[in-house]
Amino acid sequence: MIRRLHKDESAQVSFLALAASLVLVGLMAMIINTSDVVRHRIHNQEVADVTALAAATWSARGLNTIAMLNVLNAKLLSMTVIVNAANRTMPVTRKILALSTAAATACTPFCTPWLFLLEGQAILLEPLAAGLQAMEQSVTRNCSGVAWKVMKGLQKASDAVGQTFGRIGYLEAPAIAARNGASSAFAVDGSMLEGSLTEVGKLPVSTTDRTPADFCAAMKSGGPGFVMQGYTDGEGPAEHGRGIWSDLDPISVLNPAFATLGSPWIFDGFYSSEMTRLGCDGSTPDKEGQKVEFSTLPQCREHDVTATWALYEDETDWLVDGSLDEYDFIAWVPRDVDLEGGGDAIETAAAAAGVDVDDVPPVTHTPTGVGARELMRQQRKRTMPASCAGRGRTGYPIVEHTVAGDLFFLSLRDHPEFTHFEVGETGFHEGASTDRSEATGTYFLRVNKTEREVALEGGSTRTEYKYRLDSWVLVDAGEKTLEGDELKEYYEEQAEREGVTDDGPVSSGEGCGTFPVPHLLVEEPEDKLRFFAVVNHGLGESGQPPKPFWSNYFSVSPTTFTSFSQAQVYNDLSTDMFTQDWRVRLERVTLLERALERAGELGLGSIASTASSVITTVNNH
């Protein structure tokens, strides 16, 4: 039987074909399986890559945002330097113009063309000076200007970005991985290697030990970040602004622009002074103390400083009308408010004086009352210090007072001939008391009326009147370098008075009077800017593709995949934090190796060895 079966060759081909077919089917299954495994592994690696990039992207985004805010603050700071320097140039320019006009008048008619030019300059000068003064007061003045508040806000925004963006990246990374079908994923930055958990998720920028002088290089010399924005290479925004003034012809005194816009070298002097305040001349700014300009007499008294008052003495020509009173000589005009306690509405008064109210800064000596139009050109202005230091020193000037031929000296506030006015939020207040703020702009007014009889043709006479106006104005309430608690209390009071919630200083440990400082990179942030991502895929798990059916037969066929990736945040142009060009790229996984080395250093050798072998197995699977 056996022998016969051995000899029976029938259907041998069919058996061979069957065996070959099985082999072929097996081969085909292996090819499909291998292809599938490779496809899942490639996909998993792709997801790991974008996960690491997503985490790194938020840090790059944060650094770019901070660079943008640093640039913006550098520009705002440059604007304050330019505007303040220009504003300080104006009084000098005005004097130059007055002297030039006097000289031109003296040599007229030979100098008539020059005089004509100078008169043209005078027409241009006043609105420009008024505009600059208004801008200094409302925009660029320390602490109270809009630019200051914006800079303060930008610095706080930078703080917030530095604290949050990296952490958002930590959340974003697994979310991106999940959207790409991963079972689980996470990403960490290199600060984990140092074991500093408090630094995890924070951007490696800081204002610690920074000074306003850290803005100087950017303001003066710019950098790649400014070049991208169209600035000339080597020229920052402050230098650019200075250049505009320097482009004016400094040689020709006849150039109308010369006197109107101020001599470039005069401007340069004030520009340098402003830059010095920032410490841009190489000096180290006083970080502890901050020079503060006070604006009210109570502050002047509290800090024992010296206020400055200005006395204006004006008079009218001989007038026929003798009915004017002191309200008609109101000289300092708040906008859009009516006079309180008598007098005409401000608009009416201004219209009568032929002055546009909107053009008049609040504390400029520009008479606009009904009687003020009769005032002659300002005759004299002089300033007088008034000490607030010591007992009984109230910050008011001491003024002569004559009673029945006897000469006395009285505090201006006690002088019976002067009426005390204060410009408040709702208008003028007569008889201001010390419980009011007595802010700069507060003034005292005295009107002397003189009569004379003038003979007319026909033998009749008429009475003519001349009014002399003496007005004292509080120009400033003194200044002082404050430190520590004194400085802090000052800004708290300032914030309370302005109704502003001020929960902290502009920069670390300092008040709003301190110039902003930039957020710059901390030293050696390389590892901090590396992001390591781990991504897992588990076939057959919830939300995952099903396990292939042959995985039941090929037990060696993997159904779980783990991939690693590392991304780095970098800036090839410049890491000066004024260059908004932080990008991300993938790089070789070094953090993993370093983490294992670090574990060995910490005596976790066995764990590190096990982890290493597991990772190697997973990677080679």
Added chain:
Amino acid sequence: MRTAPKSLQNRQAGSAALESLMLLVFLIIPLWGLIFTMGYLGIRVQQTHEALSLSTYTFLLEREAGTDNPASSAQGTVSGSVFPGETSPLQVHVNDTEANAVADQMPEGELQTLQKLMGSVSGRSNIAVSVTREDPIGDFDTNPIRRAMVIGGATGTYCQMQDESLNPFAAGDVGGAAMALIGIAGMGSDYILAPFGGLSGGEAKCD
């Protein structure tokens, strides 16, 4: 020993030959053909993955550099690297759905650019790559192989934001805020504005 008749022997040999021929024609050749085709498609699929990965990365770099059409640029780069010698086998599509959705919800006006910036910052991009499935035999459909990947939003480089009209220093936006600042002071002088930014006529520094 008896043997089969000659005619029977001939018939059996013919059957075996015919059977072998039929196995060859109807089983072995199609099976090997299928294996080769699947292998080819597997390679093509892996090439697609590779193209997706490379496109994603190239797209990121191009977008950060402010390239006008980063998807198109990435397509050109990757197509030449992964599919040399083939004519337009790769298409790269990018859909910034969420970023656009955020921006579209914002009202028209001065702040729209800033809102677009925020939209871009918080948004994501869906990169879809489709690769033409070239049929070596000619009997299969040539539907493209598609793979997609969701990536994070923009890094916010200066050039990237400039390219996408998201430049906060542009005249209409924070520059506009500067104008507002100047307006508060009743001034509109270019001399004052110039150092603040918004410089005109600057040479384009971005790609």
